[in-house]
Amino acid sequence: LxxxxxxxxxxxxxxxxxxxxxxxxxxxxxxxxxxxxxxxxxxxxxxxxxxxxxxxxxxxxxxxxxxxxxxxxxxxxxxxxxxxxxxxxxxxxxxxxxxxxxxxxxxxxxxxxDADFRPIVMLIILTVELNDVFAYIAGKTFGHRKITPQTSPNKTLGGALGALVLTTTLVSTVGHFVFAGSGVDTPVKLIGLGLIVSVAGQFGDLMVSSIKRDIGIKDMGASIPGHGGLLDRFDSMLLVAPAVFHYIAFFRGFGLDQPTRIFTGGG
Structure with missing residues (x-):
């Protein structure tokens, strides 16, 4: 979307x-x-x-x-x-x-x-989506032990670990090309970025599930047939966006070469 x-x-x-x-x-x-x-x-x-x-x-x-x-x-x-x-x-x-x-x-x-925002944002969006897919596939294949059965009965330890490994591998591999020549482009930092995407994505999902269980509903809405509401679709992004933003900003920065305070008189 x-x-x-x-x-x-x-x-x-x-x-x-x-x-x-x-x-x-x-x-x-x-x-x-x-x-x-x-x-x-x-x-x-x-x-x-x-x-x-x-x-x-x-x-x-x-x-x-x-x-x-x-x-x-x-x-x-x-x-x-x-x-x-x-x-x-x-x-x-x-x-x-x-x-x-x-x-x-x-x-x-x-x-x-940022002047080069497209590949960065696309990397984040696609890997957050795939993180959910990886968790589902790994959970079906290896998952038996439930992580939070009262909050999200389908979430398993095998699914979480599988997503962690696969998403981190994907982010660090593709990220090498996205962040080529920047302060993020080292193996350790790219692996760290992948870990953040996977962990924050899974906790964002669980956070919204906790809210839904607390108020006794299955879906936040019905705007997307078969998927519930928009919030059910983008829950994994809620914690990923700020975590990834500040991680990348620390090592590389965002929009440092762009004018600031365009309408309010910046430089």
């Missing part, structure tokens, strides 16, 4: 990620009942819009400032409801909703500020 916008260019990628963030948040808010709190839901959506502006403006300082600002605003707006019972739950759901779908997914959009 994101490969098309990535091929079309940075603006389309950022727009697609923003739309995906809002739609995933919408599914989350409906499933958890957070939509009942209209004012708080508006704060979360405004946070996602602000995040998108920070990405388009290539203003990293604002990008990382939005989460605490959104949390403060959620806490303040929730107080104005004058309903102390359930206050912690309401604010907590708002914070989780923004952090996962606004900030975490937003990192995928921020990558588009």
């Amino acid at each position: 994101l490969l098309g916008p990535v091929l079309l260019g940075a603006a389309w990628t950022i727009l697609a990620v923003a739309i995906l963030s809002v739609l995933c948040y919408r599914e989350f808010a409906r499933a958890t009942g957070f939509f009942r709190y209209r004012s708080l839901s508006i704060v979360v959506v405004l946070g996602i819009i602000a995040t998108t502006f920070a990405i388009v403006d290539h203003w990293y300082g604002f990008f990382v400032a939005i989460p605490p600002l959104t949390m403060v605003l959620l806490a303040m707006v929730a107080i104005l409801r004058d309903e102390p019972r359930g206050y912690t739950q309401r604010v907590g759901l708002g914070v989780i909703g923004f952090l996962l779908f606004g900030h975490c997914l937003g990192h995928l959009g921020y990558m588009a500020n």
Whole structure:
């Protein structure tokens, strides 16, 4: 669903990620009942819009400032409801909703500020998808011992380890060409990148499964026939996007050769 916008260019990628963030948040808010709190839901959506502006403006300082600002605003707006019972739950759901779908997914959009973002983002999207496939195949072949039977009964130790090995191998092999000549292009760092993709992807899946079990539903939505909702399709990306972004940024950087604060007067 994101490969098309990535091929079309940075603006389309950022727009697609923003739309995906809002739609995933919408599914989350409906499933958890957070939509009942209209004012708080508006704060979360405004946070996602602000995040998108920070990405388009290539203003990293604002990008990382939005989460605490959104949390403060959620806490303040929730107080104005004058309903102390359930206050912690309401604010907590708002914070989780923004952090996962606004900030975490937003990192995928921020990558588009890099001149060479296409192969990087495509590598991440494809390997996250294949990580799920590898886990399924390895689980069917070698999996017997359940990892979290109460959270996700189909997840097995064999599947998790199989995905870890296969995804790490794939990322480190293809990553050698994607990051050729950069600070990421060493065997140890590429293996580290592969481990992050696999581990973060599997935990993202389990995290959303935990939310679904907590509220007693099977799928977050029904927007994709046979797959549930968008959130069921992109759950593995939630933790991968920020983890991979900061890992690559540490060794290579993102958009260092591009102008910053395009609309707000940067250099």
